[in-house]
Amino acid sequence: MSGTVMERAANATPPKLARQIKGLSDKTIAWIFVAPTIFLLLAVNIFPLIWTIRLSFTNFRVNRANLETKFVGLRNYERILTDSDIWLTMQATAHFLFWTLFFQVLIGFALAWLINRKFKGNDLWTTIIVLPMMLSPAVVGNFWTFLYQPQIGLFNYAIAFLTGADPSSFSMIGEVSLAPWSIVIVDTWMWTPFVMLICLAGLRSIPDSIYEAAECDRASKWRQFWTITVPMVLPFLMLAVLFRGIENFKMFDLVVQLTGGGPGSTTELTSINLKREAFEKWRTGYASAYAIILFVTVFGLASIYVKALNKVKER
Amino acid sequence: MKSTKILAVATLAAACGFAAPSAKADDLTLCWAAWDPANALVELSKDFEAKSGHKMSFEFVPWPNFADRMLNELNSGGQLCDLMIGDSQWIGGAAENGHYIKLNDFFDKEGITMDDFIPATVTGYSEWPKNTPNYWALPAFGDVVGWTYRKDWFSRPELRAEYKEKYGRELEPPKTLAELKDIAEFFQGREIDGTTVYGAAIYTERGSEGITMGVTNALYNYGFEYENPNKPYDLEGFVNSAGAVEGLEFYKALYDCCTPPGSSDWYMSEDIDAYKSGQVALQMNFAFIWPGVNADANVGGDKSGYFPNPAGPGGHFAQLGGQGISVVSYSDSQDAALEYIKWFAQPEIQAKWWELGGYSALRAVVEDPGFASSQPYAQTFLDSMAIVKDFWAEPAYADLLLAMQKRVHDYVIAGQGTAKEALDGLVQDWTETFEDEGKM
Incomplete structure (x- = not known):
């Protein structure tokens, strides 16, 4: 068992194989190592993407595979972009995205700032706060439907206690004006801890020496917050926004459990709408075009955002 | 030669071994x-x-x-x-x-x-x-969709007397949809045995087929037709006839006046739960639930009665399940x-x-x-x-169903637009589907 690991590996290699490998360049060996990963990526990412693009120009329906598949050009794209119902789902998604990010950043940062202070029971509180994000979205959706129940729901009773209104006089998931907010509340409850953790990492990465220097310069706490804390946490915060933004753009399970897209189509987000087109109506070609449009939208927005994030990091 | 024979025998034995059980069990x-x-x-x-x-x-x-x-x-x-x-x-x-x-x-x-x-x-x-x-x-x-009612509540003398005084008829299972709405209205928000109860649990579910399976019980009986009986796939004036519009308005009125709070996404199981827990006087549901209701400790036996979907001004039908x-x-x-x-x-x-x-x-x-x-x-x-x-059984039934789910839910539950607009929109959606199918 003497010698280095490399020597032992070389000795263990059968002479025939060793002779074959000896003849290969470093670049070739590198390719041999990387090839399986590249093949896997091509098979599970790139090929389906190309196939989806191809399908998006056809009238293919996966449940009617025996029917002739016709090339329909840009018809699917035209129908999607001129469909007022799809624009309504886009609006619902934008509302959900904006307000969940707004509240999660605001509350997440505030919680991180509080947790970052040294106090008794700090770890216990951190554990309690992060509990919601450890639950399954389906479970969260299910138990919030009970919390929102007008007759027995705790949420309604809490609101009634605070406002004096009758608990059964409003239905969070049954009224058009309240349903979009009901999903924002649940998603914020569940995912604010995630933003908090990232912000906490940012806050803890700021060296104490910077604050000490600011103290020496007699900078107020308020000034320290705006000129040290916020700029140094900003890249972390932007990263959290990116993760949550991408996740919430494709939000499905939680909302399906809570409202099923209703009342009417008030909370029908794009992913729910897309699922209905693809796997309930089985309009595969149409749904492929829809998926491509969403992919381009997310990819485009994310690229712009990442550029902005890099600029902030460079400062 | 010997090995060939052995192989043949082995193959035959294996074939028999596999084939015999599959033919028998x-x-x-x-x-x-x-x-x-x-x-x-x-x-x-x-x-x-x-x-x-x-x-x-x-x-x-x-x-x-x-x-x-x-x-x-x-x-x-x-x-x-x-x-x-x-x-x-x-x-x-x-x-x-x-x-x-x-x-x-x-x-x-x-x-x-x-x-x-x-x-x-x-x-x-x-x-x-x-x-x-x-x-x-x-x-x-x-x-088939039918109705379950609280026979024990219907038989209470004080409620019967109050109902008769208010509506001028006995508190009995309704014969028409208008009577059904009166009964639901009568029970809505009423205190019975110290509990607030509601009129009717009806189908309102958005995700699968719920609201369609419910609303059709009103639409059919007000004159809704899926198509021109003499010209297949001719929808205009049948799906959105004046009677159909009235039927859809009736269902919305029933939902607005007489259902429990928070019942905006209810289907079979939610209706059963509401009925068995004593929340509602009437329950719309498929007949399959009746044996369970009859055997239920809270509402079973003589406490519950059953009646077919009541007639409307345009006919007497019920949704097939x-x-x-x-x-x-x-x-x-x-x-x-x-x-x-x-x-x-x-x-x-x-x-x-x-x-x-x-x-x-x-x-x-x-x-x-x-x-x-x-x-x-x-x-x-x-x-x-x-x-x-019954609803359409076309190969494209899912497209037809989801379009109806959306149009009806948007109007009945979300209160968006008018009944006429909802049914006009439905004609448009269904026409598009049948055109895609090459049937129009």
Whole structure:
């Protein structure tokens, strides 16, 4: 068992194989190592993407595979972009995205700032706060439907206690004006801890020496917050926004459990709408075009955002 | 030469070894929704297992996911199910896409005739194209939307007197939809035994088929037609007729005035829960729940009564439910599956099916003189099955259903637009679907 690991590996290699490998360049060996990963990526990412693009120009329906598949050009794209119902789902998604990010950043940062202070029971509180994000979205959706129940729901009773209104006089998931907010509340409850953790990492990465220097310069706490804390946490915060933004753009399970897209189509987000087109109506070609449009939208927005994030990091 | 002989003998022995059990005993999987009747079928099928030697397995999926899960299975040519008790609306797609095997030859060979079954169930569950003798399923479970009511509340003298004074008639099961709304209104928000109760639990579910299965019970009875009876796929003026608009307005009015708070996404199970927990005086639901209601400790026995969907100004109909049993064409055990259907079609098995809580569609069972009095809900079941109407069973039924779910829910629950706009929009959606299908 003497010698280095490399020597032992070389000795263990059968002479025939060793002779074959000896003849290969470093670049070739590198390719041999990387090839399986590249093949896997091509098979599970790139090929389906190309196939989806191809399908998006056809009238293919996966449940009617025996029917002739016709090339329909840009018809699917035209129908999607001129469909007022799809624009309504886009609006619902934008509302959900904006307000969940707004509240999660605001509350997440505030919680991180509080947790970052040294106090008794700090770890216990951190554990309690992060509990919601450890639950399954389906479970969260299910138990919030009970919390929102007008007759027995705790949420309604809490609101009634605070406002004096009758608990059964409003239905969070049954009224058009309240349903979009009901999903924002649940998603914020569940995912604010995630933003908090990232912000906490940012806050803890700021060296104490910077604050000490600011103290020496007699900078107020308020000034320290705006000129040290916020700029140094900003890249972390932007990263959290990116993760949550991408996740919430494709939000499905939680909302399906809570409202099923209703009342009417008030909370029908794009992913729910897309699922209905693809796997309930089985309009595969149409749904492929829809998926491509969403992919381009997310990819485009994310690229712009990442550029902005890099600029902030460079400062 | 010797080794060749040994190989031949070994091959033959192996072939016999594999072939013999499959000819004698197969493992059959029956797919259906997860609900009370499915449990009754498990019990019933023990007789088949004992007689045939085949082993039965069951794949039951809850209703909200049933269509998604099973249609995925069929569309992918999956071999999970040998027998499928699929929803009536799937029959067109399943027949045209080759998911089910055609049963005409089998029926002829085994002497099974569709004349022995309730005509509406044959049309609804077995035929494609409709009203032609092409059979893809054996009627397995007759079902229809009907109503359950709190008979004990209806019989309270003080409530009867108050109702009579207010509406000028006795508090009895309603004969018309207008009367039904009066009763629901009467009970809405009322204190009974110290609890606030509500009028009616109706179907409002958005995700699968709920609100469509509910609203059609009003639409049909106000004059809604799926198409011009003389010109197929001619929708304008039938789907959105003045009567249909009135029917849709009625359903919204019923939802607005007389349902429990928070019932904006309710289907079968939520309606059952509301009724069994004593929240509502009336419950819209498929007939399959009636055995469970009758046996319930809180509301069962004499406390509950049953009545068919009431008539409207445009007619007297009720939404058909129920399913037929089919053999999946991708199954490797088709012979054994057919054997099951042959066994299931026998009158004595159908009689036992009814006893266990399954709604037989065999005329010999339902036309038996003792049938109507065999259960408190048996007569209502018969009356309801006589007035059924079903949703589209076209191969594109899912497109048609989802369009209706959206249009109706947007109007009834979300209160967006008018009833006329909702039905005009539905005509537009359905026309587009039929154009895509090449039927217009």
